[in-house]
Amino acid sequence: xxxxxxxxxxxxxxxxxxxxxxxxxxxxxxxxxxxxxxxxxxxxxxxxxxxxxxxxxxxxxxxxxxxxxxxxxxxxxxxxxxxxxxxxxxxxxxxxxxxxxxxxxxxxxxxxxxxxxxxxxxxxxxxxxxxxxxxxxxxxxxxxxxxxxxxxxxxxxxxxxxxxxxxxxxxxxxxxxxxxxxxxxxxxxxxxxxxxxxxxxxxxxxxxxxxxxxxxxxxxxxxxxxxxxxxxxxxxxxxxxxxxxxxxxxxxxxxxxxxxxxxxxxxxxxxxxxxxxxxxxxxxxxxxxxxxxxxxxxxxxxxxxxxx
Amino acid sequence: xxxxxxxxxxxxxxxxxxxxxxxxxxxxxxxxxxxxxxxxxxxxxxxxxxxxxxxxxxxxxxxxxxxxxxxxxxxxxxxxxxxxxxxxxxxxxxxxxxxxxxxxxxxxxxxxxxxxxxxxxxxxxxxxxxxxxxxxxxxxxxxxxxxxxxxxxxxxxxxxxxxxxxxxxxxxxxxxxxxxxxxxxxxxxxxxxxxxxxxxxxxxxxxxxxxxxxxxxxxxxxxxxxxxxxxxxxxxxxxxxxxxxxxxxxxxxxxxxxxxxxxxxxxxxxxxxxxxxxxxxxxxxxxxxxxxxxxxxxxxxxxxxxxxxxxxxxxxxxxxxxxxxxxx
Numbered sequence: 001x002x003x004x005x006x007x008x009x010x011x012x013x014x015x016x017x018x019x020x021x022x023x024x025x026x027x028x029x030x031x032x033x034x035x036x037x038x039x040x041x042x043x044x045x046x047x048x049x050x051x052x053x054x055x056x057x058x059x060x061x062x063x064x065x066x067x068x069x070x071x072x073x074x075x076x077x078x079x080x081x082x083x084x085x086x087x088x089x090x091x092x093x094x095x096x097x098x099x100x101x102x103x104x105x106x107x108x109x110x111x112x113x114x115x116x117x118x119x120x121x122x123x124x125x126x127x128x129x130x131x132x133x134x135x136x137x138x139x140x141x142x143x144x145x146x147x148x149x150x151x152x153x154x155x156x157x158x159x160x161x162x163x164x165x166x167x168x169x170x171x172x173x174x175x176x177x178x179x180x181x182x183x184x185x186x187x188x189x190x191x192x193x194x195x196x197x198x199x200x201x202x203x204x205x206x207x208x209x210x211x212x213x214x215x216x217x218x219x220x221x222x223x224x225x226x227x228x229x230x231x232x233x234x235x236x237x238x239x240x241x242x243x244x245x246x247x248x249x250x251x252x253x254x255x256x257x258x259x260x261x262x263x264x265x266x267x268x269x270x271x272x273x274x275x276x277x278x279x280x281x282x283x284x285x286x287x288x289x290x291x292x293x294x295x296x297x298x299x300x301x302x303x304x305x306x307x308x
Numbered sequence: 309x310x311x312x313x314x315x316x317x318x319x320x321x322x323x324x325x326x327x328x329x330x331x332x333x334x335x336x337x338x339x340x341x342x343x344x345x346x347x348x349x350x351x352x353x354x355x356x357x358x359x360x361x362x363x364x365x366x367x368x369x370x371x372x373x374x375x376x377x378x379x380x381x382x383x384x385x386x387x388x389x390x391x392x393x394x395x396x397x398x399x400x401x402x403x404x405x406x407x408x409x410x411x412x413x414x415x416x417x418x419x420x421x422x423x424x425x426x427x428x429x430x431x432x433x434x435x436x437x438x439x440x441x442x443x444x445x446x447x448x449x450x451x452x453x454x455x456x457x458x459x460x461x462x463x464x465x466x467x468x469x470x471x472x473x474x475x476x477x478x479x480x481x482x483x484x485x486x487x488x489x490x491x492x493x494x495x496x497x498x499x500x501x502x503x504x505x506x507x508x509x510x511x512x513x514x515x516x517x518x519x520x521x522x523x524x525x526x527x528x529x530x531x532x533x534x535x536x537x538x539x540x541x542x543x544x545x546x547x548x549x550x551x552x553x554x555x556x557x558x559x560x561x562x563x564x565x566x567x568x569x570x571x572x573x574x575x576x577x578x579x580x581x582x583x584x585x586x587x588x589x590x591x592x593x594x595x596x597x598x599x600x601x602x603x604x605x606x607x608x609x610x611x612x613x614x615x616x617x618x619x620x621x622x623x624x625x626x627x628x629x630x631x632x633x634x635x636x
Binding site for chain 2: 011014015018019022023026029030137138140141142143144145146149150152153157243246247248249250253254261264265267268271273276277279280283284287288291
């Protein structure tokens with residue numbers, strides 16, 4: 001287990017270096033000259049040269065990359081061109097909103113997806129199965145931003161329920177619709193995933209043994225099948241949390257949600273490249289961390305992985 | 309999504325997948341026998357595709373998916389003949405006296421947008437860019453995935469390690485944010501969108517193909533070809549790729565569904581298809597402030613996206629069931 005952990009963490013470090021390499025290259029593709037941007041539009045050529053030297057832009061490329069890595073190690077993601085504050089600070093300011101939405105989204109995924117998947121698996125080709133699986137196809141086919149507008153229009157505008165906007169009210173009515181928009185397509189996916197997993201498990205030998213020794217179907221499902229199916233769900237759940245924490249633009253934008261995704265999106269119009277790339281990096285790390293947590297949890301739950 | 313090895317040409321018989329018998333001769337001169345071997349394989353291949361078609365024909369959902377996709381392709385190709393108006397034509401009578409979009413009427417079936425343009429015509433033309441981007445993007449991503457995946461799966465060792473790690477790195481990027489960064493650096497254009505799709509999607513196809521190649525290269529018929537003295541490339545092209553073809557077709561079909569969502573999302577965010585080109589995501593973002601007064605402007609193109617995604621998903625699922633009789 002310790003060997004597995006070390007190896008996994010070492011790979012993660014390597015992947016981090018790879019990710020930083022990509023974002024570093026991207027900063028180099030920026031058409032604007034950062035030295036001129038920092039020096040201001042009216043600066044003299046001397047000042048720009050001085051700024052270039054200050055920023056280390058006259059150094060060889062590899063040295064600049066080492067310097068970049070060094071700054072990343074100290075959690076220095078640069079300064080936002082728009083806010084003139086550290087990028088990390090700008091991201092952390094918006095992170096609570098993104099985290100709130102992520103939790104809400106995951107909650108809806110589970111609350112809708114798990115019961116639907118279970119009921120469909122227990123009675124294949126029954127009414128719930130047919131109806132539910134038909135609905136899940138629709139859920140998977142709807143882009144999150146269309147789903148957002150659908151919910152805003154039908155539930156908020158037509159029915160007058162919940163809120164569209166109003167982030168930060170004491171009563172979190174504002175969370176319901178964005179979280180539902182975020183969670184619905186995932187819920188559809190979970191239902192289908194759980195249905196196929198459960199069907200596979202219910203055909204397994206240990207389930208047949210449990211049934212043969214006289215255990216009722218519900219007990220078998222509860223005690224034998226469900227815990228195994230949850231392993232699969234857990235993996236997906238971990239990955240989803242990683243992705244959601246990276247900021248789901250296609251839900252944050254239609255709901256004007258003050259999360260890190262929308263902040264990066266707004267940074268486009270000001271060409272605030274450090275802020276956008278900082279958010280990319282932040283998101284990548286969040287996804288990577290989620291991956292590793294899932295892997296470790298999986299190895300703890302399933303001994304077969306550790307010896308592979 | 310887990311795509312298993314489909315029963316490719318030559319192993320299509322349901323009786324446990326009978327592999328074409330390898331000639332007993334191990335001498336290099338046995339090359340001549342491969343012609344006979346191919347003849348057998350070719351004959352079996354015909355039977356495989358014919359059986360697949362028969363399975364496909366019986367699948368109502370798959371047929372519905374195929375019909376939707378066919379309809380979309382026709383609409384995209386003949387957009388200029390089908391659309392009642394030019395998509396950029398701003399009808400002088402296209403707005404109400406207060407300057408609001410017109411509701412659906414016989415003159416404008418889906419009403420007009422906030423600029424007085426015919427919504428239906430814009431949706432019809434929007435099919436062009438969505439399909440183009442989906443097809444080209446997935447074609448390129450599939451090609452890169454095919455090359456990277458077969459290198460990793462066939463040669464294993466350090467090649468596999470390197471490629472797999474690169475895939476992991478790419479998979480860790482939040483794709484919409486990466487697209488923002490790319491567009492901030494480059495410029496929004498159809499080529500940029502295709503580039504973003506390739507960057508975001510080559511990894512999945514590479515992973516699937518890697519898995520397939522790994523399991524195929526250990527099979528007896530590949531071993532047989534190797535012992536007959538065939539080179540690595542001929543083995544890949546003649547013995548491994550034909551078996552992957554079905555998987556790749558299924559994968560690309562399903563993947564187009566996912567890229568249509570992705571592209572419309574990028575365009576909605578203003579970092580996808582440029583503004584001048586009629587597109588579904590663009591129509592939604594242009595008119596989203598009219599959501600409560602003119603909902604057709606958001607839900608018309610929204611429905612077009614959903615229908616497209618549904619069509620490709622149904623077609624892909626149907627193709628998988630038809631091409632891979634062993635799965636479930």
